[in-house]
Amino acid sequence: MRALFSLLMLLVFLAPQLHAEPVVVPGAKDATDLPWASDGEANVPYVFHDPAHESRITGFEKDLVDALAQKMHRKARFIQNDWDGLIPGLSRDLYAMVVDGIEMTPEHKAAVLFSRPYYVTSERIILRKDETGLDTLEALKNHKVGTLKDTTSERMLHRLGGVTISSYEEETNAFSDLRNGRLDAILLDAPIALYYGAISDDMKLVGEPIGSMEYGIAFSQNNRALRDQVDAALGELIKDGTLHHILARWNLWTPLMANYTGDMSEPNIAPDEWNRYREAMASSTGSGWVFLARRYAGFLPLVGQGALMTLAVSGLAMIIAVGLGLLLALARHYGAAPLRFVAGVYVEIVRGTPLLIQVLFIFYGLPAFGIRLSPFVAGVLALGLNYAAYEAENYRAGLLSVPRGQMEAAIALNMTHFQALRLVIVPQAFRTVVPVMTNDFISLLKDSSLVSVITLTELSQTYVRLSSTYYDYFGTGLMVGAAYLLLGLPFVRLARMAERRLGRGMGGMTGHH
Amino acid sequence: MLQASGIAKSYGGNDVLRGLSLDVERGELISIIGPSGCGKSTFLRCLNFLEHPDAGSVRIEDVTLACQGSWSRANEAQAHRLRAHVGMVFQSFNLFPHRTVLENVMMAPIQVKRVAREQAQAIACELLEKVGLGAVKERYPDRLSGGQKQRAAIARALAMKPSVMLYDEPTSALDPELSEEVLSVMRALDEDGMTQIVVTHDMRFARAASDRVLYVEGGEVVESGDPDLMFADPKDARTRRFLRTLL
Ligand SMILES: Nc1ncnc2c1ncn2[C@@H]1O[C@H](COP(=O)(O)OP(=O)(O)OP(=O)(O)O)[C@@H](O)[C@H]1O
Ligand SMILES: [Mg+2]
Numbered sequence: 156m157r158a159l160f161s162l163l164m165l166l167v168f169l170a171p172q173l174h175a176e177p178v179v180v181p182g183a184k185d186a187t188d189l190p191w192a193s194d195g196e197a198n199v200p201y202v203f204h205d206p207a208h209e210s211r212i213t214g215f216e217k218d219l220v221d222a223l224a225q226k227m228h229r230k231a232r233f234i235q236n237d238w239d240g241l242i243p244g245l246s247r248d249l250y251a252m253v254v255d256g257i258e259m260t261p262e263h264k265a266a267v268l269f270s271r272p273y274y275v276t277s278e279r280i281i282l283r284k285d286e287t288g289l290d291t292l293e294a295l296k297n298h299k300v301g302t303l304k305d306t307t308s309e310r311m312l313h314r315l316g317g318v319t320i321s322s323y324e325e326e327t328n329a330f331s332d333l334r335n336g337r338l339d340a341i342l343l344d345a346p347i348a349l350y351y352g353a354i355s356d357d358m359k360l361v362g363e364p365i366g367s368m369e370y371g372i373a374f375s376q377n378n379r380a381l382r383d384q385v386d387a388a389l390g391e392l393i394k395d396g397t398l399h400h401i402l403a404r405w406n407l408w409t410p411l412m413a414n415y416t417g418d419m420s421e422p423n424i425a426p427d428e429w430n431r432y433r434e435a436m437a438s439s440t441g442s443g444w445v446f447l448a449r450r451y452a453g454f455l456p457l458v459g460q461g462a463l464m465t466l467a468v469s470g471l472a473m474i475i476a477v478g479l480g481l482l483l484a485l486a487r488h489y490g491a492a493p494l495r496f497v498a499g500v501y502v503e504i505v506r507g508t509p510l511l512i513q514v515l516f517i518f519y520g521l522p523a524f525g526i527r528l529s530p531f532v533a534g535v536l537a538l539g540l541n542y543a544a545y546e547a548e549n550y551r552a553g554l555l556s557v558p559r560g561q562m563e564a565a566i567a568l569n570m571t572h573f574q575a576l577r578l579v580i581v582p583q584a585f586r587t588v589v590p591v592m593t594n595d596f597i598s599l600l601k602d603s604s605l606v607s608v609i610t611l612t613e614l615s616q617t618y619v620r621l622s623s624t625y626y627d628y629f630g631t632g633l634m635v636g637a638a639y640l641l642l643g644l645p646f647v648r649l650a651r652m653a654e655r656r657l658g659r660g661m662g663g664m665t666g667h668h
Numbered sequence: 669m670l671q672a673s674g675i676a677k678s679y680g681g682n683d684v685l686r687g688l689s690l691d692v693e694r695g696e697l698i699s700i701i702g703p704s705g706c707g708k709s710t711f712l713r714c715l716n717f718l719e720h721p722d723a724g725s726v727r728i729e730d731v732t733l734a735c736q737g738s739w740s741r742a743n744e745a746q747a748h749r750l751r752a753h754v755g756m757v758f759q760s761f762n763l764f765p766h767r768t769v770l771e772n773v774m775m776a777p778i779q780v781k782r783v784a785r786e787q788a789q790a791i792a793c794e795l796l797e798k799v800g801l802g803a804v805k806e807r808y809p810d811r812l813s814g815g816q817k818q819r820a821a822i823a824r825a826l827a828m829k830p831s832v833m834l835y836d837e838p839t840s841a842l843d844p845e846l847s848e849e850v851l852s853v854m855r856a857l858d859e860d861g862m863t864q865i866v867v868t869h870d871m872r873f874a875r876a877a878s879d880r881v882l883y884v885e886g887g888e889v890v891e892s893g894d895p896d897l898m899f900a901d902p903k904d905a906r907t908r909r910f911l912r913t914l915l
Contacts, residue, residue: 563718564762564821568776568828569751578779582766 180381181248189229190250191220194238196620199432200350200405201256202233206435206624215346215405215428216254219273222397226388236610242267243519244610245375247527252385253373256344258307260368268378269371270385273398274346274407275415277364278308281341281352283333289340290362298339301329307368308342326351327623333358344368346407354433367411393418404428451634454621461617462638468534468613469603469642473596475539480546485576487547488554498547505544511605513537518609534606542599549591553584586654593650597643614638669694669863670832675714675724677707684710686887687724692832695861697854699874699895702884703910708867709836711884715865716754716834717747728753729831755825759837761817763809763824769796770805773824781828788827795823799853815846819853832863839870851877871914875899883907 182190193202195212202214212233224231234250241253245267259269282289289295296317302308304322312318321338323329326347332338334357341352345364352358374382392398393416402408406429413419486498505513518533528536557580565575604615618635622628670692677685684707692698700708713719715726717733725734731750733743764772773792777783796805799819809817818838825833835854839847851873858864858877868874874881875895882892891904902908
């Protein structure tokens with residue numbers, strides 16, 4: 156996914172910038188609005204869902220943006236987006252800035268405009284509690300070390316050489332592999348190391364902080380005006396100690412930061428947020444039936460919401476797929492030569508390219524032509540257009556299964572071509588088509604998980620969020636899996652009924668005559 | 669009442685019909701016979717333009733359609749007018765399997781002629797009664813015997829009140845005793861004054877029931893006339909050879 160992220164960044168910034176609007180903040184509803192984005196899924200302590208109140212967004216970056224907005228007399232508005240979609244969303248004007256621990260590397264600097272650094276940090280080594288040694292970068296040689304894809308720590312390990320590197324998309328996966336022994340150590344940005352490694356009973360932080368790197372706020376390249384305003388505000392936050400205060404509350408003020416800001420003061424600030432998070436995690440780990448039942452019951456509203464979104468996206472997409480698919484099939488079967496050709500090309504292109512690419516293309520690619528769709532519309536459209544191609548092939552097979560004589564009999568009865576199709580051919584084709592359609596709808600339900608890449612929180616996104624917040628892949632997995640099955644079940648039954656109804660009179664199909 | 673002249677049709681250089689002509693009087697029953705592949709079906713299908721002839725014209729009642737060159741939208745519109753007077757029955761019945769027998773018969777009058785539903789149903793029931801299917805009209809076609817299917821198909825065509833009925837080997841797919849059910853319906857229609865053109869391999873029926881027999885070979889009408897005369901004493905050597913191989 157991170158490789159995709161880089162690819163998308165490239166794509167999006169190579170695309171022509173059709174608009175330059177320096178005055179209004181892109182994506183803003185009015186002049187006082189400050190829309191910003193981050194990936195709040197399992198992104199502790201940057202931006203994340205408070206484990207004590209699932210719907211509340213928190214994190215030191217959230218506090219930072221709120222402070223910035225206050226200085227700028229604007230109202231911060233948080234927009235959730237997947238990591239891969241964060242930067243492309245900037246150029247789509249979905250929001251004005253991205254704050255998500257983005258390292259100010261030369262590659263990133265080429266793609267986006269950065270503020271001055273708001274945090275300077277380093278890499279830390281995390282081990283299992285029982286492990287000893289391995290407390291320097293050198294010592295990691297000849298060991299299995301986990302890290303995140305496309306990060307400074309990954310590059311450090313590559314430069315070191317002699318290390319078996321496992322690069323993860325989600326830090327939580329790295330931690331579970333460390334626990335179960337697939338890894339000997341993890342090298343990660345200090346904030347993550349602190350919030351995951353130091354909190355768990357079975358892991359520990361070892362050695363000195365290694366190296367240093369900077370996080371910056373990212374803007375679209377034509378939004379210099381806002382960048383400058385934010386830089387000014389950030390400068391004030393540093394000067395008046397607000398940044399120090401925020402970071403100290405999160406237990407993230409370090410000598411590196413003192414060095415960077417020149418702020419050597421040591422005010423007595425309680426690490427409230429750090430403590431809050433530790434307590435929340437301590438109380439969310441427990442065992443026993445009652446505890447688990449309580450916890451899963453608490454997840455139900457979120458899972459329900461995700462299921463509704465999945466159902467809405469899939470249902471609407473299926474309507475498009477059925478309608479357009481039928482048109483395509485009729486065009487290929489009965490249309491004039493040019494129409495047949497166009498329909499054929501459509502089907503081949505859509506079936507020959509990955510759905511993920513189509514989803515991303517419609518959401519992030521079409522704006523280059525002035526077509527801006529909301530995530531929901533883009534998701535429905537992408538899935539619908541994709542499945543229409545498969546439905547078209549399905550219907551074509553159905554149409555071919557109707558004997559030629561049926562059309563001739565209808566024409567001989569002086570029906571028009573259209574009447575013949577509507578009254579005679581399509582209803583018969585439908586019968587052979589329904590079982591395949593049911594299967595297609597079930598796989599559409601599952602494929603709808605792909606729209607999570609364009610910021611829609613449907614079932615699988617809900618799974619990712621819940622499981623990574625609570626380190627519970629098993630229980631939440633069962634819940635979400637059951638939700639998918641429940642969603643699919645009515646359609647299987649509906650299809651059986653339709654099959655029986657349509658099957659009447661069609662010899663052998665029903666067997667109850 | 670039906671006049672076809674100079675009907676020609678070729679499939680990729682294969683001249684299937686070489687300018688066939690046929691004049692039919694109202695109330696006539698005409699049988700078309702000939703060896704397999706001689707173009708009988710093609711000719712019949714050209715009469716209601718299920719097949720588009722390369723050349724020739726067909727007049728039925730007051731509608732004339734002359735064909736020359738490629739098939740146009742205007743031709744299709746004219747063919748639509750002409751088909752209003754023509755009913756057709758196929759060897760393989762071609763009933764609509766997803767509709768009951770009654771619905772099969774009602775469908776075209778309601779959809780094409782915009783007949784009110786109750787009226788269409790009354791007509792359909794009467795016709796089904798007439799072809800002896802009053803008891804099975806609520807069944808789906810797959811629950812009928814072959815003979816019943818073909819009689820249903822005849823009723824379906826009659827429901828459009830055609831002035832001429834075309835049959836393409838209506839009994840070839842049926843056992844002899846089932847054939848008889850169908851043939852007797854056709855004889856009854858003849859008695860009522862229906863004009864009918866029948867492509868058939870059933871020489872007994874052709875001889876006994878028709879007013880006139882057409883012998884077709886090589887895409888041409890070789891001989892036509894009174895069935896008894898033709899069967900007893902064919903004028904053309906090709907007709908004689910054909911009839912001899914059959915008897
Ligand atoms: N769509 C078509 N394309 C090419 N050739 C065709 C087509 N339809 C018919 N023919 C050819 O035209 C000739 C006449 O066919 P037709 O079906 O009219 O013969 P027929 O007299 O009805 O024969 P049968 O007694 O076997 O039904 C045959 O040689 C057949 O192969
Ligand atoms: Mg034939």
